């Protein structure tokens with residue numbers, strides 16, 4: 115009886131019926147998902163293809179190609195009039211409320227328990243699945259606390275790695291021009307240099323280790339796209355399969371970094387116990403040491419597990435590597451396609467050579483790097499001009515009863531998403547004259563003019579304002595590192611790293627200009643950089 119019933123069931127399973135069942139299941143999952151999403155008050159205006167079932171469906175599809183156009187429209191219609199508006203998002207995500215610039219402080223000053231950056235990032239990247247169930251709060255707070263204060267001591271090591279990677283990648287031939295893929299060139303510099311401050315001198319030279327971190331980060335980006343296309347209700351079922359490569363890349367990196375973590379813990383324990391062999395020994399300053407110190411200070415035994423330490427590196431590697439590679443890639447493309455009349459590479463070379471020659475030891479110091487006004491300005495301007503995401507400041511409402519915007523009179527519930535538009539702000543002629551022109555010395559002219567003045571004509575308030583034109587200063591009009599207390603804690607390191615790279619490149623190599631800057635492609639709010647772009651270089655004699 116049971117056998118004949120099973121046979122009957124099997125016979126009725128045609129390909130058409132299976133496809134129909136999958137379709138019904140997927141559509142119902144999207145409907146359930148839709149009902150879970152936060153509802154925004156109708157008083158907040160919207161951009162996109164409209165509401166209702168059809169409008170929502172069109173918005174999901176349109177998100178891939180129309181997101182930037184929607185945000186441009188919203189900027190003109192609402193942001194410029196100090197109003198928030200709603201922009202459609204990918205199928206599995208709630209729509210986002212774009213907050214006008216005048217309300218930046220209102221949004222960023224909420225306590226984390228009410229408006230969370232961590233939960234917004236976690237949802238955006240599906241961090242809970244992708245970062246293998248690590249609590250990224252711990253490595254992030256550890257980095258905030260330790261990186262900036264240790265940076266000066268790390269500068270010589272960073273410089274050594276910068277020079278080593280550039281020499282290896284760009285070559286030493288002073289006769290012949292060499293053609294390089296620019297994206298790959300940056301990928302052969304940034305992972306090693308970044309890992310100098312994350313895992314230290316020895317492991318940052320282990321290419322298999324840095325490759326596994328880059329592969330992990332690539333996988334996170336790819337999986338985010340895939341998971342965003344699934345209804346959220348299905349994530350617990352599909353995500354564990356989708357993130358299999360994440361586990362694989364992490365295991366590979368863990369095998370390589372585990373001996374270092376265990377040795378560091380043993381050495382630090384001997385030192386703490388006052389072992390005489392360790393009198394002169396100090397641990398190498400890097401994220402691994404800082405994580406161990408922080409876990410000890412917090413009395414957190416879990417945080418000392420080598421597997422946990424190695425997993426804690428993942429969100430930081432992710433935050434650090436591709437952001438820097440894209441920024442460097444944009445920087446060189448912007449510089450090489452700048453107005454030839456400005457002769458910008460020679461201008462930067464002159465500054466880099468002059469300031470470096472005043473460094474006594476052959477190594478960059480913090481003071482020396484801070485005097486590279488033109489190099490700094492070129493990087494800051496490229497980050498303004500060639501943004502790699504429409505918005506980089508996202509927040510999720512985590513207050514149980516939601517939050518109220520008293521200025522506009524609306525209230526939004528738990529789970530709402532808010533963001534600050536970077537692209538519109540950076541290209542607003544009211545903030546940046548001629549915003550669609552790459553003007554590499556935009557931020558240094560005023561600084562240099564101020565510094566050239568006699569001392570008695572320097573007003574301290576103006577001195578402070580001019581100093582704030584440097585690349586690490588964030589504001590509501592300059593957002594590549596976001597703004598407020600969650601602004602990127604890696605930016606002080608990145609500023610030094612990129613300045614050293616650019617200074618060494620212009621001093622050591624000639625690079626041929628390019629006639630037209632290759633254009634990126636946009637998918638939703640994320641850029642696909644022109645990774646095929648090539649450059650021609652020759653080492654100076």
Ligand code: HEM
Pocket residue numbers: 231232253254257308430433434435437438441506507508593594595596597599600601602603604605607608
């Ligand atoms: C040019 C390169 C970089 C850019 C453009 C960049 C940009 C950003 C942005 C926009 C945020 C979001 C802040 C927010 O939500 O308000 C962020 C966060 C973060 N970045 Fe960076 N970043 C870069 C490099 C780095 C590096 C090199 C590191 C580490 C060494 C790093 C570590 C972090 C961390 C840990 C966070 C989370 C901060 C928090 O939530 O409190 N970043 N970054």
